[in-house]
Amino acid sequence: MRADRESPPHLHLLAKAPLAGQAKTRLIPLLGAEGAAKAHAELVHHCVANACGALPPAQVTLWTALDHDHPLFIELRDRVGLTLQAQPDGDLGARIRHALISTPGPAMVMGSDCPGITCELISSCIKQLATHDVVILPAEDGGYGLIGMRHDYPALFEAIPWGTHRVLATTRYRIEAAGLNAAYPATIWDMDRPEDWQRWKALPTSR
Template sequence: MCAEPFITRPPVTLHVLAKAPLPGCVKTRLIPLLGEQGAADAHAELVHHCVTNACQALPAEHVTLWTALKHQHRLFTALSARLGVTLKPQPEGDLGTRMRHALRDAPGPAMVMGSDCPSITSDLITTCAQQLTTHNVVILPAEDGGYGLIGTQDDYPTLFSDMPWGSEHVFAETCARLTASRLTARYPKTIWDVDRPEDWQRWRHIRHRQA
């Protein structure tokens, strides 16, 4: 009897979308609380935290940081130099176009997340990667009705086109499309992101307790 051939499965890759922390261009809803520079600094802290968590969960060679606004910003180059992540510029288009582009960057299962979800821990990323090996899709729904991470086994265009991005209906609409497409999915945990002043204060409280 011949032994079954050993099949090497492509590794799960993770793609982080991030804007350069330019004052007045990022985290604008935090400006009334922190000012333009303060909001930019807060954004930089969140990007640094999220990319660090990503590299604690997966080997750096499996993590790509997709940049926007200023691709060679010192924050990005410093993260690449220190952690070894790959830098790539985000393409033009809406959020769905940019996420789908990242997910299709390499063969095999892939996950994409934003850079303002400090509640996505390294352990949670690991859990998502594990569950993606047995399901078509893995999603971390967000408290605001969106989601902070999505992983896919293959290219599923319907999940990313004509979606009401930025609204509280994104997760519900995504679930409806998953059902219509008969795709299996897992939702390991509901997370939250930092968008409003109260979100930032929530994050600062957590950081203070961890210190």
Template sequence: MPAEIPHLHLLAKAPLAGLAKTRLSPLLGLEGAANAHAELVRHCVANACKALSAENVTLWTALDHAHPLFTELRETFGVTLSAQPDGDLGTRVRHALNSTPGPAMLMGSDCPSITSALISTCAQQLTSFEVVILPAEDGGYGFVGTRQDYPALFEDIPWGTQSVLTTTQQRIETLGLHAAYPATIWDVDRPEDWQRWKGLAVSM
């Protein structure tokens, strides 16, 4: 039997000035930071839809579910839009992963280093491993894939700290799961990350 194609979920805030990518504001201003966030979301959705058909991609919205950016992405790519539920990051990640049957993957919308080829690699790895994670340079991770529901992977994790990945790896070991870590990625949080991304974008 051919391997089941996993569904890919993306989490994204609406690009509202003062509420999105505020750590970029010293470089870009609040409006510029929001515009940068919109650019990153567009890039990540485009990469997702290069790797998988749009019917296998859901964009989970926050802050303003009817924002024009989300409507644009649905009309351009044909992705499904869903509203993120209340709760911490772990609650929202687990909810998204369990919202579709079969294997599922989830990524942030601020990781331009996750290419379409890397998404395809992760999907392939998920046929052999129960969990696939792309560690981030800052000690977290920007992508997770699971074959079924593992609640402990997302409960009581110190989100937003440098120990997210190590805590998650300890859980994986405790649960006796086999995990793959195909590549280390980076996300865009700080002004220097944005400059790194724009430098790469110019050279691509």
């Protein structure tokens, strides 16, 4: 497939508002409800910084949930210059696909809980998407942290066992069944459990 150098992908970020007791709840045993919410806010800042390091803010949209007018989102919009949009109703697949098809041309979606998705890794995904139908960053838990597509492929988001270790395997099966070529540049990890937080804090780049 010919690379389209005149149409860089739009990058969509999915993030909840950092509300105590509703964000990063599995970190509460380690950090407490307020601490887990602050940790989530830190991750969102980290995610946005990497996204806007790889692409101009005009090419980045932050899709919000829980509290669309939360001060964190407003601050990021005003300081960075990205666009805010409210996540629609529906399961994760519906929300990912909605974001992907909301902008023309190739697009990518990533969550806010994978600190290993660096600016450099996003740039690598952009390059891969220029010559592949799909780009995915697999996660160690069997899901994925980023997906990008050049066109709309609804089957990649319908009847997927979201929240299980079979997400990536099911998605790869759908990709192969559709005859699409995909790139998997690197495997990353999610920030879900207390040990994940400790793992990140042990890295020099998190300080």
